[in-house]
């Protein structure tokens with residue numbers, strides 16, 4: 001009991017010390033923009049505003065998605081914030097593979113701008129991240145789509161409905177596969193555990209990158225089978 005109280009008393013001192021240390025470290029090594037290496041302002045996170053402003057944004061529904069194998073889209077609409085370009089590719093690479101998880105916050109800010117533009121997105125009942133297989137998530141330490149959902153939810157109040165849509169088998173990474181191989185690679189790879197929780201809902205399906213759309217469509221089809229009413233896709237980049 002005494003030990004517990006001692007710990008409790010020590011906590012504010014430790015918090016203060018941590019803040020002091022962070023301030024000293026930031027004075028000696030000020031945080032720099034990951035793209036242009038200029039010094040970041042207090043409110044900037046990983047990337048400076050100038051760099052964000054230089055990356056052209058899309059902000060309109062993607063109308064030219066040709067799903068491989070003549071698949072019909074199971075989703076109603078899809079948006080990507082950015083078209084593929086070297087800067088945004090670098091950002092996504094850092095976010096996905098180099099553990100810069102804090103990039104989820106600024107990326108979500110732009111995804112929310114899309115949500116604000118489209119009433120169907122704004123009125124959606126929930127955000128569903130494209131799941132990773134457990135093994136992949138353990139290797140990476142996080143699911144980047146879930147991190148995006150969590151940040152979007154903080155800004156919009158739309159709840160995150162994660163853990164229901166599952167990836168039931170590990171799939172080969174889509175990066176080096178042809179369009180048709182991508183389709184077969186993700187076929188029957190997803191399932192919904194508790195359809196009752198999603199029935200009749202309108203869902204925003206969130207992923208980091210949209211390439212051929214095969215993964216997103218496989219998820220959307222599974223959600224449709226589970227009784228989801230409408231599925232709206234939202235991604236950061238159209239690759």
Ligand SMILES: [Zn+2]
Nearest residue numbers: 033036048051
């Ligand atoms: Zn910059």
